[in-house]
Amino acid sequence: MRVLQVCAEIFPLLKTGGLADVAGALPPALAAAGVDCRVLLPGFSAILAGLTDPVAVGELPPRAGVPGARLLYGHLPAVGVNAYVVDAPALYQREGGPYADARQQPFGDNHLRFARLGWAVADLALGADSWWRPELVHAHDWHAGLAPACLKATQAPAASVFTIHNLAYQGAFAPHHFGDLALPQHFFDVHGVEAHGALNFMKAGLYYADRITTVSPSYAGEIQGPEQGMGLDGLLRTRGAVLHGILNGVDPAVWNPSADPLIAHPYDARKLIGKTRNKAALQQTLGLEQKPDAPLFVVISRLTEQKGLHLVLHAVPRLVERGAQFALLGSGDAGMEAAFRDLASCWPAAVAVRLGYDEAFAHQLVAGGDVIMVPSRFEPCGLTQLYGLKYGTLPLVRRVGGLADTVTDTSLENLDDGSATGFVFQDFHEDAMDVAIRRALALYRRKTDWKTVQRHAMARRHDWDVAAQAYAGVYRAALGR
Template structure:
């Protein structure tokens, strides 16, 4: 009997093409030791496999394939190496003489045999996953918030673990192409958009083992990362452009970040395992459903959307194989009405697929032992330079230079999510009590004005900079004694991790990622690394500040021990990347089943 084995992508991988077009590789079953490619003769072969029904999948409310009728299928021969989610079917020329049960048994036995063979051309090494990242911003190219730090650092950590990572980001007008080494030209594709086709360029560079691909088109690249009136259309087209690139350069995992890349998940559909990461559930990208059709998505409304509305984040949550967020604490909080932002019901449906992994920081960049922006370098073993950093910061801000005066730092957006209302309420008491404040940030104009008035009232005690200055931020982390983050909610937070790295003790509200990373020293004297409070009110925050200031002023031994403990903690991306890799493998395994 001339049995043959056909390697075929999952049924939805290429759409509704004839089965002959889906066949990629023919192997003789009598010679499994070596994989030999041979042209598939569709006239003599029949494939019998159906997709397993996904009962109760909330993603069924979303669009099926997420592609318009004008989609151009790439030729199968383009895939030089089959993706890891390939399916192998056992097919006999004499199928009609064999019972269905026997066929299934043969196929199952063959699949087990092939898994044991580990044929190099068919089965990639365990860690060699091909991961495609998509994000609106990524450091050092474009940075507005914490998303840029994650998208700029996590891919590198994954590459060090053996992953093949491609990062897709828009080529914003703010990106310095010459400084970043971005070539003037790159690969081009014709991307369908409504009834037209748009030429999109994809210039790319290699950075620390990661291929960074910039999506270049006037529909995407603007002079600012966020804030354009057509941001919804803009990022929908970005997703469509990334999806087109992935069709040509297959991935095993597609990892989309926040609402800006959310529509990539339904566009990919079931072709590739997908991860969607929520960095801040408060920003969902709600817009008109009219943005869907031009990028090949249907307008079918999901349960949380109002008539005529599109909620990109909700659609990704419903569709992704795994939904992740940036801390275990926040992963639990978003299942509740208090933090769910109206999506808690949908997230409850996906509860079994929701994961939380704490962000890391770039410990080579944030390193007081080598930081070129601070007055003196120091380390966990030799912290003498920190006193010089404090004196230099006091001098720079026009504050009285005094080692015994506590200096409290604040870096971030001056908005209520970050607890600016609590900070504004307690600031006069802190300043009247002899403390010094260093504040760097911008945000709500009303709060900015209130802080200007505080500076006029306390010019020798308050160092205020409205805006952002990366080098000054480093000097604040190094020169302060305490770092304040009284957030109303905080998915992860990076400020507290950086402050710990610099030996500046955090005072935080025990919420989200802050609760996962800061342990109150009064509750856990042996392992504590900061001070925290739970109730979101002025009294609770003032109480935590009073405990921290008392420890600073009265217990030098405790303070030195606390500072050393903080600096010895490991908040690098390595541990987080290993957790992401485990999550990728789980998503990939589920996708294949």
């Protein structure tokens, strides 16, 4: 089975969020499952820098307002996968991030930049590389959402699967941009790429793909309702028979406390002394008081309302009053950044804040923390809580999406049967989260029970080989096999 994965970012070369982690881990897992898998990526500087022995496969023709480009092929040794890269410097070689400029303003031609990616898919399916042609295209999130539409428009001989990583980000553009895309005119319709009067790349993927997946079973159900359907729930209900929820995995080559080169003291579930030492090292690094018995709550997140960070802001003073400590790594909303900085200045011995993103420091936070907080309003899958489970840093989460699918609350009955792995609350409100925090603090005081739950959490398996087998089944269904 020849499968082309299409995405805008890939770990460890380029990462803005969990999409990159999935894009970097899934292709090797598929290869291990017997799938002939390659990836297609935009020619961002970080991607080109990681491509070894690139050769020019050919020229990708311009289409209406979409510029032409060179198609390169090579190997990404950091990922362990062969890749096609769309080399179009005018589109992808820019100051700022992959989607927005240095002031965090989306690039005004994003519709063209990612339409170029979609048309490259169709060109490959039509034989742009005479040595390899995909049977199936797996497109990830709105950046690749036009790929299934381009396949349908050209009647290219390839099936398609589209994965929703976060329905909140849809790639919506003004309707007059549709004429730039070279799609048939009748594609701009409610039965097509139009949604609420706008050109919508996410809608294109959802409407034209042969199969749809998202990153947890619970989220697959939630997005079919108006609360989390983000205006596309009607279409998702219509396509419910081909919508599948597949949990993300954890790449053991990147996240493994017994062999993590980014932490000072490796450890495993049998010997947790290394975790204690990581906590002491983290407290020293952050300038927190060296108190081994103070429970350390950590957050690694984009600072947005969706992630429930306003709940965390409300909770931090109470945590400090109760003898706990708090550390955050993240960036986003300017007001939230300032509010967290203010908390750190008020309690420098108990609260530490680092703005931005640092992969090595994220590992150190997970290894040194006691509780990792993910109180999201909605969460398609979430990877942070999976890292917490792997490292014995017990997740405190809201019962929603993939968080509900992966964390089991420390209720008495779950403690009794050995299934408890964290702290779960239901209502998106600070009082509900405070009850879960109190439960965490109470368990922390019971050291034997705490270590038992840690070991249960670390024993949970969220492996990519399980996810890869599930995706292979979806591919076979899309191909009619």
